[in-house]
Every structure is written in C-alpha cells, then in structure tokens.
Amino acid sequence: MSRIELVDAGVTAPTPGGESDEVVVLHPTTLELTERRVALVGPNGSGKSTLARLFNGLVAATTGRVVVDGLDVARKGREVRRRVAFAFTDPSAQLVMPTVLEDVVLSLRRHHRSKQARTDAALATLAHYGLADLAHRSVHTLSGGQRQLVALAGVLATDPDVLVADEPTTLLDLANSALVAETLLGLPQQVVLATHDLDLAQRCDRALLVTDGRVVADGDPAAVVAEYRARVAATR
Numbered sequence: 001m002s003r004i005e006l007v008d009a010g011v012t013a014p015t016p017g018g019e020s021d022e023v024v025v026l027h028p029t030t031l032e033l034t035e036r037r038v039a040l041v042g043p044n045g046s047g048k049s050t051l052a053r054l055f056n057g058l059v060a061a062t063t064g065r066v067v068v069d070g071l072d073v074a075r076k077g078r079e080v081r082r083r084v085a086f087a088f089t090d091p092s093a094q095l096v097m098p099t100v101l102e103d104v105v106l107s108l109r110r111h112h113r114s115k116q117a118r119t120d121a122a123l124a125t126l127a128h129y130g131l132a133d134l135a136h137r138s139v140h141t142l143s144g145g146q147r148q149l150v151a152l153a154g155v156l157a158t159d160p161d162v163l164v165a166d167e168p169t170t171l172l173d174l175a176n177s178a179l180v181a182e183t184l185l186g187l188p189q190q191v192v193l194a195t196h197d198l199d200l201a202q203r204c205d206r207a208l209l210v211t212d213g214r215v216v217a218d219g220d221p222a223a224v225v226a227e228y229r230a231r232v233a234a235t236r
C-alpha cells in the first residue's frame with residue numbers, strides 16, 4: 001500500500017469579502033494513512049473534501065506538508081497525481097467525450113503513444129469492470145450508476161496506486177450505490193473515500209471523523225461512526 005503523510009498540513013482561504021482575516025478550512029493536521037481502505041466521515045462543510053483533495057494536490061496545503069510515498073505534493077505534484085487518482089462526486093465532471101470508449105481513451109492520453117494502444121487498453125479496462133457493453137454508448141444515455149462506474153473506470157484505467165473518491169455513492173440509489181461500493185471495496189489499490197454512507201465507512205479498515213476542520217476521531221470505523229452518531233445526538 002501507499003503511504004500518505006500529512007505533517008501539520010492545514011488549509012486557509014481568503015474570506016469571501018477579502019478582509020484581512022482568513023477562514024481556516026482545515027486546521028494543521030498530522031497523520032499517516034497506510035491502510036487499504038480509509039473513510040473520511042463528518043457533517044456537511046466539515047472539511048472532508050478539502051482533506052481528500054490535499055492527497056493529490058487538488059487543494060494545496062497553506063501550512064505544513066503533504067507527502068505521498070516520499071514525494072512532496074507541493075514539489076512533485078505531477079508525479080503524485082500520476083499515483084493518486086481523484087474521482088469526483090458528480091461523474092459529469094469527468095465524462096466529457098461523446099462515447100464511453102472515447103472517454104476512457106482520453107484518460108489514457110499520457111499513457112500510450114498510439115491511438116490503437118489507447119483504444120485496446122480502454123476496451124480492456126471496460127471489460128475488466130464489466131462495462132464492455134457500454135463502450136459505444138453516449139455518456140448521456142447512461143444511468144446514474146453506470147455513469148459513476150464509467151467515470152471510475154476512466155480514472156482506474158491509468159492504474160493509479162491510490163484512488164481518492166469524494167462521495168462516490170451520494171448521487172446514487174440503493175442498488176447503484178451498492179454496486180459502486182462493491183467495486184471500490186474490491187479494488188486492489190489503496191482507496192480513500194470521503195463519504196456520508198456510514199455503512200460503506202464501516203466496511204473500511206480505518207475511518208477519520210472530520211468536524212469543523214479538525215480530525216476529531218480516528219481509528220476503528222465502527223468506533224468512529226459511533227462517535228459521530230453520539231456527537232450528532234448530543235446536539236439535538
């Protein structure tokens with residue numbers, strides 16, 4: 001597995017009005033992730049996405065460092081992004097080509113020189129995830145679950161060491177979210193998930209509870225989810 005390290009990594013952002021004070025989105029955080037399945041849970045606006053985005057440099061730490069397998073994200077961003085792929089909540093953010101096959105081929109633009117090699121690799125990836133029948137479909141005709149799986153296939157086609165997924169099941173119904181969850185949990189790669197799906201979180205090896213820009217609980221997923229529920233109950 002990969003090793004994702006945060007050393008006092010924090011994120012501040014300018015206040016909307018541009019006043020001198022800054023908003024703390026993530027307080028300085030130190031942690032090390034080496035588990036195969038890691039879940040980030042917590043209320044809306046708590047900082048899960050920001051934390052997840054630090055792992056491949058989609059968001060830059062404004063203090064401290066983020067290091068993936070010894071590579072500092074601030075200095076080796078391109079190499080880190082080659083290893084750490086990111087899947088967005090809404091697959092529309094990733095599906096930009098007319099057909100499913102073309103979309104996966106596009107993901108492979110930096111991985112194979114010849115178009116034929118890209119097409120062969122894309123078809124192999126689609127077949128691997130049971131999506132071969134969708135290869136020539138327009139992405140606009142896919143169901144929500146199919147769109148999410150195709151977007152994941154596009155990301156996974158590049159064979160990353162780590163997949164970071166931001167709420168991958170949020171837009172899906174029960175059956176489709178189960179399908180996407182099984183796919184994610186079955187991957188050989190390290191997977192880090194920001195999720196509101198507490199059943200999915202409990203099937204991970206480790207969970208982190210993020211609240212008000214801080215990791216307030218970290219460890220066994222069942223215990224972390226229980227802590228999250230207790231905190232919510234205490235505010236009622």
Ligand SMILES: Nc1ncnc2c1ncn2[C@@H]1O[C@H](COP(=O)(O)OP(=O)(O)OP(=O)(O)O)[C@@H](O)[C@H]1O
Nearest residue numbers: 013014023025042043044045046047048049050051
């Ligand atoms: N660049 C930014 N500038 C100002 N505020 C920001 C910025 N990025 C995030 N925030 C704020 O920081 C907080 C944390 O955002 P983040 O998206 O990380 O939360 P989240 O836990 O993923 O939420 P959700 O579950 O709703 O997706 C939110 O209040 C958000 O509005």
